[in-house]
Amino acid sequence: MHSANPLPKHPELTVLHSKAWSEYRVQNLHVRGKSNISVHTLLECFGTDALVCLGIALLWPICVEYRVFTVALATIIITYVCGRCTRVLWESVIILHSLGLQLETHRGLPLVPLFTSRRFIPLTTLRDFVINEGLRGWSVHYYLAVIQQSPNGDVTISVPFENIMPRFPVLLEIYHGVHELLFDNSSVTNVIK
Template sequence: MRQTRPLLDLHPEFSVIEWPGFSEYRVENWRLARNGSGKIIRGATTWSWLDPCVPVIFSLAWSKVSSGSLVAYLLIGITLVLFVWSRCNQVLHESVLVFPTLGIQLESHRGHPSLEPLFVSRRFIHASSLEDFVIHEGLRRWDVRYYLAAIKRSSNGGLSIQVAFENILPYFPVLQEVYIGVQNAMFPGPNLQDS
C-alpha cells in the first residue's frame, strides 16, 4: 500500500491509496479555509458546545417528569436517540475504488469521528455496465458545483447516473485528479494527463 497526497498544498483532504490490483481515491470530510489562513474547516465534528449541555438538559427534564408520564419519557428517549444518531451518522470520508478490469466502487463511510466507521455504503459498478465516468456541473442556489458521476447502463438498456462523493462534493481540482485516474484505468486510450 502506498498513500500519496497529490494536491497537498491546496487540498490535503484528498489522498490516493494504491493497493496491489486497485487504487482508492479518498476525500476526507474536512478542508482548508479558502482565505489562505490554513485554518481547517471540519465537516464532521467530534465535540461541540451542545454536547456538554445535553446531560444537563436531560437531567433537568428527567427531574420534571419524575411523576411517571409515559409521553414525557418517550419524548426524552426519542430526543436522546436522535441526538446519538446525528453524532454517529456523520460522513467521515468518501472514496472511489478503481479495479481496472472489474469496475469501480463508490463508498461513503459514516460514524463518529473519534471511532472507526459505523456504517459503510458501497455501490459497485461492473466494467461491462460502466458507460463513462464524467465531471458534471450543477446549480445549487446561486453557486455552480462540479461533481463526478458514473454513467451506468442497466440490463434493459436504460442509463442511470451514480454520483461519486455525493455528500462531500469536493472542489474541481480534486475531481479532476480522480477523473484522470479513473479514465486512465478504466478506459485505456490516449493519456489524459498529456492534454
Template sequence: MIQAHPYCRALIVIGAISYLYARCTRVLYESIIAIPSLGVQFETHRGTSLFTWSVKRTFVSLAELDDLILNEALYGWNVRYYMAALYRTEGREIRLHVAYENILPRYAVLRPVLHDLHQYLNVV
C-alpha cells in the first residue's frame, strides 16, 4: 500500500478546511429593515444554501440617523453606487454605514429602495 507523505496530508486537510470555510461564510443575502419611529436595521446573512450560519445585525436609531444617502465611488475604471446611513455616535462623531456592502446592487435597484426608505421613515 502506498502511503502519502505527511506534508501532503497536511495540505489536503488545510485545503479541505479552507474550502469548507469559504462555503460556510458566503453571503447569502443582505437586507434593510425599516422600523418607523425606531430606526433602521442592516442585516447580512452568511452560510450555505441550506443553512444560515451567521447573521450580522447593525441597528441605527432614528435619534442618531442624519440621512440615508446614495453615493458613488470610483473603483478602477468603474463607477459603483452604494447606499449608506449617515449617523452620529454618542460622542457626536459622524459615521457611515454602507448597506448591501457585499452585493453592491446597481443604481437602478438602489434608487427605489432609497426613495421608499425616505418615505417610510420620514427622513429628508
C-alpha cells in the first residue's frame, strides 16, 4: 500500500493506493487536529471533556438533593456525549477497480472512530463523477457529485464529502483520480486547471 499527501497546502487529503483499491480520504481537521498526533493535540481534544467532568463534579451535590436538577444534568450529559461521539472524523471515496465506488463517513471521538456509514455504487449504475457548484447563502460552494442511473432509468445523485465540504483544489485532485481509475480517457470531461 502506498500513502501520499498530494497537496502540501492541503494536509486534509490523504491518498491510499493498492492493487485492488484506491482511497481518497479527507480528514476533518477541526476534530482531528494535525495528521500527526502530539501531546498538544491530545490536550486540545480532551480539554473540553475535562472541563465538563469538573462541572459535573461541582454540580453533583446540588443535583443529588433535587430530582429536577438530576434530570436536567442527565439530559445535558447525554446530549454532550452523543454530540461528542457522532462528530465526523473523515470521509472517503474508495475506488474498487472494476467494481465501483464506495462512499464512507467515519464518526467518533477525535482519536477513536466509533461509527462508519458506507454506500456502495456499482460501476454498472455509475454514469458520471462531477464537480458541481451550489449556492449557500450568498456564496458559491463546489462539491463532488456521483450520478447514478438505475436499470429502470431513474437518476439519483450522491454527494461524497457532504459533511466536510473540502475546498476546490482538493475536489479537483479527487475528481482527476477517480476519472483516471474508473473511466476511459475518452470520457473524461475537460476541466480548467
